[in-house]
Amino acid sequence: MQTDSTARDAITDPVIEVRDLDKTYEGGFKALKGIDLTVRRGEIFALLGPNGAGKTTLISIICGIVNPGTGTVTVDGHDIIREWRKTRTIIGLVPQELKTDAFETVWNTVRFSRGLFGKAPDDAYLEQLLKDLSLWDKRDAKILMLSGGMKRRVMIAKALSHQPTVLFLDEPTAGVDVELRRDMWAMVRRLRESGVTIILTTHYIEEAEDMADRVGVINKGELIVVEEKTALMQKLGKKQLRLQLHEPLSGLPQALSAYGLELNGKRDEITYTYDTQSERTGITALLRDLAAAGIGFKDLSTRQDTLEQIFVELVKEGA
C-alpha cells in the first residue's frame, strides 16, 4: 500500500491536509478509515474509486456537509471545525447529483449562491461566468426548463459564483454529452491556470489520465495509493513489447523460456512484458536471443497500461 504520508514532506505548498480521518455513519458503516492526504495548491487532483468507496464522504466532510469522525482536516491552513467560516469561504463544490431550485431562474440562483457564501453582489463577474459557461442566453430561464447538460453548467456556475480557490468536482461529467464534457475540461484547465486547486472524482478514468497532475485511489474507505499520475503509470503500469513474426511458430524455443514470452492464438505474435523501472529491460538480450534462435520479425510495437487498467488492478488487489 502506498499512501501520501510518506511523501508528505515533499509537498511544499499544501492547500488541503487530511490526517488520520475516520468516518463511521449511524448504523456502523465505516466509510473512511484513517485517511491521510495532502493536496497541493494549484494542482488537479483526481480521486478515483469504485462506487461506495468513500469519495463523496471525504469531499462532503471537507466541504462541511457531513460531520467528520476522528482526525483533522485543514484547508489553506485553517481547521474545518474550528475555522469553518474561513475554509468554507474558499471552497466551491459541484455535487454529483443535479440539485437545483427548479423554479428559480439561472441568474437568481447564481446570485443566491454568491450571497450565501458571503460575497457582495458582483453582476459583472457573474455575467462573465455565465458567458464562460454558455449560460448567458439562458439567464432568465427557469432551471426546470433547462436540459440536463445545462443544469450541470448551472451547478458549476453556482459553485464558482463566490470565486473559490479550491474547487471540488464530484463526478462533474456524469451523464454529460461529449461537447459539454470537452467544454468543461477546458474550463477546468483555465481555472487551474488561474490558480484554483481542483479535486475531482470521475468514473471516466481516461479523463483523469488526461487532466490530473496527481491521482489518489480510494477503496473501501482506505486510500490505497496517492501518486503523481505519470509516476503511477510508470511504476504500476505494465509495458509490453509485441513482435509480429515472419512465420508462425510451432512453439517457443526452450532457450527463450526465461523471458516469460506469450505467443498469440495464431502463433505469429510474441508479447514480452517488462518493467520500465528496472535497470535492464531485457529487450536487447531478447532481440539477440531471438536472432540466435532464427526467429525473424517483420514489425514491433510497444504499449503501456492505461490508468484505467492500473485502477482496476489496484481495486482488485484491495478486494
Add this chain to the structure above:
Amino acid sequence: MNLHGIRAIYKFEMARTGRTLMQSVLSPVVSTSLYFVVFGSAIGSRITSVEGVSYAAFIIPGLVMLSLLMQSVSNASFGIYFPKFVGTIYEVHSAPLSYLEIITGYVGAAATKAIVVGLIILATARVFVDYSIAHPAVMILFLVMTTVAFSLFGFIIGIWADNFEKLQVVPLMIITPLTFLGGSFYSIHMLPPFWQKVTLFNPVVYLISGFRWSFYGLADVNVGISVAATLVFLALCLTGVWWIFRTGWRLKA
C-alpha cells in the same frame, strides 16, 4: 457575521412568496374574510356583544392569530423542508453560515410573510367591522413574538418531516384545533367552569387572550401571563432549533 448570506436566504424565501402570491397571501386573506362574513355577520347578529365589544370585532384578534400561527408554521416548515426535499440544502451546509444566520434568514422570512398576511387581514377586517387597537405597541409585540416563535416551531417541523404529509399534519391536526378551541370565537368565560379549567392547558389561549387585550383591553387570562407563556414557547423552540443544529439531527449525516 455573514450578512450577505442572511440576505440571500431571506430574499430567496420572500421571492418564493412573490411567485406563489395566490397561495401565500390571497388564499389566507380570502378564507379569513369568509370567517368574518359567516361568524361576524351570521352569528354576530345573534350574539350582539361580548363583554361590551361587538361580536364581529371580538373575533378579529382570534382570526388574525389563527392566520398568523398557520402562516408562520407553514412558511417556515416549507422553507426548510423544500431544500431538503430537492437536495439543495447541501449549499446551505457548505456555505460559511452559522446556525444563527441560517435561522435568521429562514425564520425571518417566514415571520415577515406571516406578519404581512396578518396586517392584510387586519386591513380587510376593517371593510367588514369597525374596530380599534387600544395598545398598538403591545399588539406589535405579540405579533412579532408569536410569528417568530411559531416560525421557529415550523422550522423544527420542516426538519423533522420526511414527507409532505408530515409537513401538513401539525398545522392541520394540532394548530388549527388548538386555535379554534383557544378562544378565537368566544371568551373562555362563556364556557362551563370545568372546560374553562381544561382550556387553560391550551397554550394558544394565552396568545389569543394577550393579543385581544392589545385591541380592546379584554383578556381571558392576565396579559403578563400571556407574555410569559409566549416567551416560554419562544425559548422552547429556540432550544429545539439549537439542539437540532448542534447534533445535525435530520440535517447532517
